[in-house]
Amino acid sequence: MPPESKSDPEQAQAEAGTEQAPEAAQSETEKRFAEMDPEEAFDRVAQGVKDAATSAKKKAGGLLKRLGKWGKKKIGGGIVKGARGVEATADGFRFAKDVTKEKARKVGDFLQHETSKATWEKRYNSASEAVKKKADEYWESLTDWDSSPALTAGKLAVGATVEAGKAGARKVVETGQAMKEGVINTAEAVADWKERQIEAVQTRFETAMDNIDSRRESGLQERVDRAQEVADKLMAAQSKVEELGLADVPFFSKGKKKLDRAVKRKGGLLAKLTSRLKRVQQRRAGRTRVPQEGE
Amino acid sequence: MANANDDDAKKAAEEIEKVVDEANAEMDKIEKEENEDAEAADMVREALATETQEELKDIEEDLDNVDRKVSDDQGLEKARKEL
Secondary structure: OOOHHHHOHHHHHHHHOOOOOHHHHHHHHHHHHHHOOHHHHHHHHHHHHHHHHHHHHHHHHHHHHHHHHHHHHHHHHHHHHHHHOEEEEOOEEEEOOOOOHHHHHHHHHHHHHHOOHHHHHHHHHHHHHHHHHHHHHHHHHOHHHOOOHHHHHHHHHHHHHHHHHHHHHHHHHHHHHHHHHHHHHHHHHHHHHHHHHHHHHHHHHHHHHHHHHHHHHHHHHHHHHHHHHHHHHHHHHHHHHHHHOOOOOHHHHHHHHHHHHHHHHHHHHHHHHHHHHHHHHHHHHHOOOOOOOOO | OOOOOOHHHHHHHHHHHHHHHHHHHHHHHHHHHHHHHHHHHHHHHHHHHHHHHHHHHHHHHHHHHHHHHHHHHHOHHHHHHHO
16 A cells, blocks of 8 residues: 555645745655655555555446346346236237337346446446546645656656556456447347247237138128028018918917017028128238248 | 918928928037137147247246346356456
8 A cells, every 4th residue: 555644645745845835845745755665665556556456346346246236137027027917818928018029129228328428437437537536636746756866767657557548447447348338249149039939929820810810701791691592581481471471370379489489590690700700800800910831 | 370270382382391301400410510610729738838838938938048147147256356
């Protein structure tokens, strides 16, 4: 660690003579410094700046750690949750209310925004500035020691360590940038992959469902046509009963009841078949367009 | 009203009853076919839904694996140690 008397710029400045007589302050500083072994002075100054650089690197490392946790949470939580939010039911393919394909696809864009170049430049500047600030404090506290030969070595040490600190901060940024690219690329790849996978499953599901419905539709249509033919025959029979006045003759009372029941049954059957046919047609119309064979 | 002794009327009544019998037979047939077809379609739909749900579950598991791989790929621990 640096000498306590030199770690506080204000104190150093006071000692340097801003408020005291310059000669007295300089004399006291030079006296204390002169008592120091030049190598010890060098080491103390260098160690102080190294501490500042370490502090800056820790700060930048913390940022990386947070980004890492955050990226993992976004990818691991957001996208995986997106897949969990998809369900296939007998009624169709369904996405959970708060999770959509669109949302999953936007994760990549979100990461890009949150880990933007500007953010990382700010982090680099912050780390770099922390090193420079601390070094400047030492530099300033040593301004009045120019006469000492040990100071030359000390200043060189400060300059070298500041550069080392800057290089360290730059490394933080480069690592962060690389990590950011990795996170973004992976998130985008995962989002794309997930979307393709789910779309493929959805297409297969809907194609198969549509095939079932298509078969149902043609079957229902054929049965509706047949039921309509039955209805036409029964209506013709009813007209004949009216025409011949058979409705109230005793020998036809049983036949009349049978005819009435058949007419009623025909109505129910036609209504049921028509309703089912309509529902199947609506379901097919509402379904995402299913790729045709050969597409 | 038709005459009870009118042979033509009786014959017409028989014809009508025959039409009704045929109509009922055809409606029985239609209902049977419809019930079987609807039941079969429901079963196929259920099977398809189950199969698709399994596929989605596989995707979910794959995503879990990707999640773990992402953590490894980013080499966060390594990056921190390098600093």
